[in-house]
Amino acid sequence: MNTPTDFNLLASQPDRYHELSSPEKNHLSIYIKPEILDAELKRIFYTTWVYVGHDSEIPNPGDYKSTYIGNVPVLMTRDQQGKVNVVINRCMHRGLTMAPEEYGNCRYFVCPYHGWTYEADGTLVETGAPEGYSEGEIDKVALSMVKVPRVDSYRGFVFASLSAQGRSLDEHLGRAKLHMDNYVDRSPLGTITASKSGLYKYTYDGNWKIQLEGSVEGYHVAFTHQTFLQIAMKKNPDIIKHFKNPDMRGIDLGNGHNIIEVMRLPPELVRQMYPEGFRQQVAERVGEAGMYDILGTTKNLVIFPNVALLEHQIRVIRPLAVDKTLVETHHTLLDGAPDSVNQQRIRAHEKFYGPAGFGGPDDIEMFNRMQEGYKAEMIEWVYFNRGLSIETTNADGERIGKPDHETVQRATYYEWRKLMAAQS
Amino acid sequence: MNTPTLAPASQLQAVEQFLFNEANLIDDRDFDAWLELFTDDALYWVPSNEADMDPTQHVSIVHDAKEELKDRIWRLGSGAAYAQEPPSKTMHQLSNIQVTQDPVTNEITARCHLNIYEYRHNHHLLSMDTVMQYPARCEYRLRPVADSYQISLRKIALIAANGVLGNMGFII
Numbered sequence: 001m002n003t004p005t006d007f008n009l010l011a012s013q014p015d016r017y018h019e020l021s022s023p024e025k026n027h028l029s030i031y032i033k034p035e036i037l038d039a040e041l042k043r044i045f046y047t048t049w050v051y052v053g054h055d056s057e058i059p060n061p062g063d064y065k066s067t068y069i070g071n072v073p074v075l076m077t078r079d080q081q082g083k084v085n086v087v088i089n090r091c092m093h094r095g096l097t098m099a100p101e102e103y104g105n106c107r108y109f110v111c112p113y114h115g116w117t118y119e120a121d122g123t124l125v126e127t128g129a130p131e132g133y134s135e136g137e138i139d140k141v142a143l144s145m146v147k148v149p150r151v152d153s154y155r156g157f158v159f160a161s162l163s164a165q166g167r168s169l170d171e172h173l174g175r176a177k178l179h180m181d182n183y184v185d186r187s188p189l190g191t192i193t194a195s196k197s198g199l200y201k202y203t204y205d206g207n208w209k210i211q212l213e214g215s216v217e218g219y220h221v222a223f224t225h226q227t228f229l230q231i232a233m234k235k236n237p238d239i240i241k242h243f244k245n246p247d248m249r250g251i252d253l254g255n256g257h258n259i260i261e262v263m264r265l266p267p268e269l270v271r272q273m274y275p276e277g278f279r280q281q282v283a284e285r286v287g288e289a290g291m292y293d294i295l296g297t298t299k300n301l302v303i304f305p306n307v308a309l310l311e312h313q314i315r316v317i318r319p320l321a322v323d324k325t326l327v328e329t330h331h332t333l334l335d336g337a338p339d340s341v342n343q344q345r346i347r348a349h350e351k352f353y354g355p356a357g358f359g360g361p362d363d364i365e366m367f368n369r370m371q372e373g374y375k376a377e378m379i380e381w382v383y384f385n386r387g388l389s390i391e392t393t394n395a396d397g398e399r400i401g402k403p404d405h406e407t408v409q410r411a412t413y414y415e416w417r418k419l420m421a422a423q424s
Numbered sequence: 425m426n427t428p429t430l431a432p433a434s435q436l437q438a439v440e441q442f443l444f445n446e447a448n449l450i451d452d453r454d455f456d457a458w459l460e461l462f463t464d465d466a467l468y469w470v471p472s473n474e475a476d477m478d479p480t481q482h483v484s485i486v487h488d489a490k491e492e493l494k495d496r497i498w499r500l501g502s503g504a505a506y507a508q509e510p511p512s513k514t515m516h517q518l519s520n521i522q523v524t525q526d527p528v529t530n531e532i533t534a535r536c537h538l539n540i541y542e543y544r545h546n547h548h549l550l551s552m553d554t555v556m557q558y559p560a561r562c563e564y565r566l567r568p569v570a571d572s573y574q575i576s577l578r579k580i581a582l583i584a585a586n587g588v589l590g591n592m593g594f595i596i
Binding site for chain 2: 347351358368
C-alpha cells in the first residue's frame with residue numbers, strides 16, 4: 001500500500017530528521033521544532049568545526065575573546081607563549097563563566113567567586129585559599145578548564161571542534177579555502193584585522209538557518225534592496241550594472257560551504273576603484289591576473305555551519321532558540337592597504353549592513369516575517385528548487401548555478417542532511 | 425569634567441527651543457524641513473560600539489554627510505524601505521541641555537541627553553509591538569545664522585552603541 005509520507009510524523013522521529021530536507025524543499029518542522037534545534041546542536045555544532053574568531057582579534061599574550069560554540073561558552077585566548085587556545089568558559093569548581101567582557105586582556109583568569117586561578121590555556125594554577133583543601137581533594141590536572149579538543153586555523157580564521165574525532169580543518173574547509181584566500185589576499189600583506197574597526201550585533205525572531213540561507217541570496221537583491229540599488233545606480237552607474245554580469249555563478253563547494261559571485265568588474269573599473277600603488281602591492285603577491293580577479297569579484301562565502309565571509313565583514317551566526325538568532329558582523333580591515341581603501345570598506349559596511357543601513361535591516365524584516373509565516377503549520381514546505389533542473393557539475397565536482405539560483409542554499413542542506421543522519 | 429561656564433539664559437533658551445523644534449520636525453516626519461537645518465558641510469554621526477571612536481578607522485551606525493542624509497530621507501519616503509514599512513513613530517525627548525560658545529568662532533556646542541522612544545506597529549510581528557527606548561548623550565555643533573542656528577554636527581552617542589541593536593531604520 002502506498003501511503004504518502006507523513007512528514008509531521010518524521011519530525012517526531014529523531015533518527016529520521018534528515019528526511020525532512022531534500023534538494024527541492026525543506027519541511028517546516030526543521031525551522032520551528034525545538035527538538036530539532038537540540039539535535040542540530042548535538043549533531044552539527046558539537047561535532048564539526050565551528051568558527052570562533054580571527055587571530056587578529058587576540059593579537060597579544062593575555063588577550064581573550066568570549067564567544068560560543070552553539071550554546072557552549074568558550075574563550076579564545078592567546079597564552080604567554082603566543083599560542084591560540086580555545087577553552088570552555090566555565091570555572092571547574094562551581095561553574096561560573098570567567099570573563100564578563102567580550103574582548104579583554106588578563107594575565108590569569110581569576111574566578112570572582114572563590115578565587116580559582118587559571119592560565120590562558122586553562123591550566124589550574126591554584127584554588128582560592130588552597131590551605132583549606134586537604135591532600136587528595138584537588139587534582140589540578142582534572143580541574144583545569146576544559147580545552148576544546150581540536151583547534152586549528154586557516155589564514156587566521158580560528159575554528160574549534162568539541163569532538164575529538166573527525167576530519168581535519170583542512171579537509172573540512174576543502175574548496176572554501178580558495179575563496180578564503182581571495183578574501184584575505186585583497187590585503188597587500190595577505191592578512192586582515194578583524195573587529196578592531198567595529199562590529200554590529202542584531203537578533204531576529206527566526207531560525208538560525210534562515211540567516212545562513214540569507215547570506216548567499218542572489219535572488220532577493222533586485223527586490224528587497226531596490227532602494228539601495230537605485231541610490232547606488234545614481235552615484236556609480238558604471239559599476240552597478242556589473243551586478244548583472246552573466247558570467248557570475250553560485251557554487252556548491254562541498255561540505256556545506258557555498259559561494260555566490262555578487263559583482264564582477266572589468267579591469268578598467270578595478271583601475272578606477274583602487275589606487276595604483278595598492279593594486280601593485282596586491283599583484284606582487286598574487287600576480288596581475290590574480291589581482292584583477294580578486295579585486296574585481298565581490299563574493300559572499302558561507303562556511304558551514306556558522307560563518308560567512310562577505311564584502312568587508314565576518315558574519316557569525318548563533319542560534320539562541322529555535323526561533324531566535326544572534327548575528328554579529330565583524331568589520332575587517334586590510335593590513336597594509338592605504339587609508340582610502342580601508343575607509344571605503346568602513347563606509348560601505350555602514351551603508352548597507354549597519355542597524356541604520358540601507359540593506360541589512362530590510363533583510364531582518366524579511367527573516368522576522370518568515371518565522372511568523374511558519375506559524376501556519378499546515379503549510380509544510382519551504383522551496384529551494386530555483387535552477388535545480390539546469391544545475392550543472394563542473395570538473396571539480398562542484399554544483400554550479402547562477403547567483404540568483406538556489407544552488408547555494410541547496411549546498412548547505414546536503415551537509416545538513418549528512419550530519420543529521422549520522423546519529424540517531 | 426569641570427562645570428562649563430553657563431551660557432546666558434537667553435542663549436540657553438534660544439538653543440533649547442531650536443533643539444525642541446528640531447525634535448518635532450523629526451517626530452512629525454517633516455524631513456525636508458529638518459534637512460534644511462543642516463549646514464552643507466554637516467555631519468550626522470551615530471558612533472558604533474563606543475562613544476568616541478575615530479570614524480575614519482571604525483564603523484559607525486550613521487555617518488552621513490548632507491548628501492547621504494538626503495539619500496536616507498529619500499529612501500524612507502520610497503515605500504520600499506521595508507524595515508520602515510510601516511514607519512516607526514518616534515518621540516525625541518531632550519533634557520540636561522548645556523550650552524557653551526566658542527569666543528572666537530561663535531560656534532555653539534550644545535550637549536544634552538536624548539531619549540528616543542520608538543514604536544513600530546506591525547500586526548504581523550506582535551512580539552515586537554512594544555515601545556523601544558534609545559537613551560543617548562548628544563553633542564550638537566551649531567552655527568548662528570540670522571536669528572537662528574544651523575547644525576554642523578549632530579552626534580548621538582547611544583548608551584547601547586555596543587549592544588544588540590535591531591532595526592534602527594527610523595531617524596535616530
